[in-house]
Structure formats: C-alpha cells, structure tokens
Amino acid sequence: MDITFRERNELVGIVLVSHSFELAHGLAALASQVAGAEVRIEPAGGGPDGSLGTTDDTVVAAIARADVGQGVVVLADLGSSVLTVRHLLENGNSNGHIRLVDAPFVEGAIAAAVMSSAGQELDDVARAAEEARDARKL
Amino acid sequence: MPASSDVLVTLPGNVALHARPAATFVKTAMKFRSRLTVGANGKTADAKSILAVLALGAVGGTTLTLQAEGEDAPAALEALAACVTALSE
Numbered sequence: 001m002d003i004t005f006r007e008r009n010e011l012v013g014i015v016l017v018s019h020s021f022e023l024a025h026g027l028a029a030l031a032s033q034v035a036g037a038e039v040r041i042e043p044a045g046g047g048p049d050g051s052l053g054t055t056d057d058t059v060v061a062a063i064a065r066a067d068v069g070q071g072v073v074v075l076a077d078l079g080s081s082v083l084t085v086r087h088l089l090e091n092g093n094s095n096g097h098i099r100l101v102d103a104p105f106v107e108g109a110i111a112a113a114v115m116s117s118a119g120q121e122l123d124d125v126a127r128a129a130e131e132a133r134d135a136r137k138l
Numbered sequence: 139m140p141a142s143s144d145v146l147v148t149l150p151g152n153v154a155l156h157a158r159p160a161a162t163f164v165k166t167a168m169k170f171r172s173r174l175t176v177g178a179n180g181k182t183a184d185a186k187s188i189l190a191v192l193a194l195g196a197v198g199g200t201t202l203t204l205q206a207e208g209e210d211a212p213a214a215l216e217a218l219a220a221c222v223t224a225l226s227e
Contacts, residue, residue, distance in 0.1 A: 114188040135189035
C-alpha cells in the first residue's frame with residue numbers, strides 16, 4: 001500500500017447531495033480546491049436523464065465511494081434531497097458512521113472538508129459543518 | 139492564562155488568504171491547543187475556523203495580527219508566522 005493511499009484512507013469522507021448535478025459537482029470541485037485532493041468529496045446530484053432531483057441509487061453510490069472506514073458526513077441542499085438521505089439512513093444503510101448533518105450546503109461542505117483534511121474525526125467534522133450555520137460572511 | 143503579545147506577519151504579495159492557502163493556515167493552527175486568532179482589515183477570526191478566516195478577505199500583502207492564548211502559545215505563533223510567510227497559491 002503506498003503512503004498516499006493510506007493517508008487518504010484515514011480521512012472522513014464527504015457526500016454532497018443536491019437536486020442539481022451541476023451544483024453537487026461544482027461544490028465538490030470548490031471544496032476539493034480548498035481542502036486538497038486527499039479528502040474524498042463525492043457529489044450525488046440530479047435525477048435521471050439530466051433532470052433535477054435526487055435518486056437513492058446516486059446517493060448510495062456516492063456514500064460507498066466516500067466511505068473508507070472513518071465515517072462519512074452527508075450534506076444535502078434542500079427539501080426532498082434531505083428527506084431522501086434521511087430515509088436511506090433510517091432504513092438501515094448506516095450503523096452511525098454515516099452522518100447526515102443539519103448544515104448550510106456551501107459553508108458546511110467547506111468547513112467539513114477542511115476539518116477532514118486536517119485528520120479530524122467524524123464527530124468533529126460533523127460539528128464543524130453544523131457550526132457553519134453561525135459563520136458570518138461579512 | 140494571559141494572552142501572548144501580538145505577532146505581526148505580512149502575507150506574500152501574490153497570495154490572498156483564500157481557498158487552499160486559508161486551509162493550509164487553518165490546518166497549521168489546528169495542530170495547537172492554544173486559542174488562536176488572526177486579525178486583518180479590522181476584523182478578528184478564530185484561526186482554526188476556515189469560514190472565519192475566509193471571511194477576513196485578506197488579500198496579498200495584508201498584514202495579519204496573530205494572537206495566542208494557552209500553554210503552547212509561543213510555538214503556535216512561531217509556526218503560524220512561518221506558515222504565512224511560506225504560503226503560495
């Protein structure tokens with residue numbers, strides 16, 4: 001196992017769930033640029049055929065890609081995206097190490113990604129995302 | 139525990155405290171136990187909060203005021219000042 005791979009395996013994963021493919025992918029790119037490529041930040045956005053929406057399959061696949069053993073923090077944009085993730089987690093797809101956080105989408109993703117890249121644990125990464133609600137922009 | 143005295147350090151002229159450089163700064167701060175703040179443009183931010191540091195809007199050449207409070211304050215200030223000086227885009 002090479003060192004890069006091992007370090008990557010020690011970090012909490014991030015999943016970004018949006019109604020929009022572009023929004024999820026754009027935010028993943030932004031968060032990766034800030035936090036660095038070591039953190040797995042996986043977008044899950046859009047419905048079938050490029051429509052707006054959120055599908056179970058997309059979210060489950062993104063969580064699987066992000067989960068390297070240290071837990072996953074999931075952020076969702078609005079309404080039914082949140083409900084989709086909640087429903088998935090309540091139906092036995094998590095033993096507590098997949099955490100849906102109540103956080104602003106952009107700020108929460110950036111805060112979580114940077115905390116993860118610093119090697120922080122799941123609880124701390126999740127808390128940083130939720131505390132982003134109180135961060136002032138101006 | 140008394141706060142240490144302020145340390146002033148200037149960002150390299152071509153490096154704003156945004157995106158990757160801000161994350162590098164915050165990650166350095168997170169290695170220490172002390173309470174750490176960074177001031178710029180009349181605002182003060184928790185040096186361990188990426189969102190607070192980004193909100194400073196510190197552009198290249200800005201002088202930052204670093205302050206630390208805690209048992210490892212001197213080492214933290216030394217490391218943060220060195221980090222700022224070495225930042226690159």
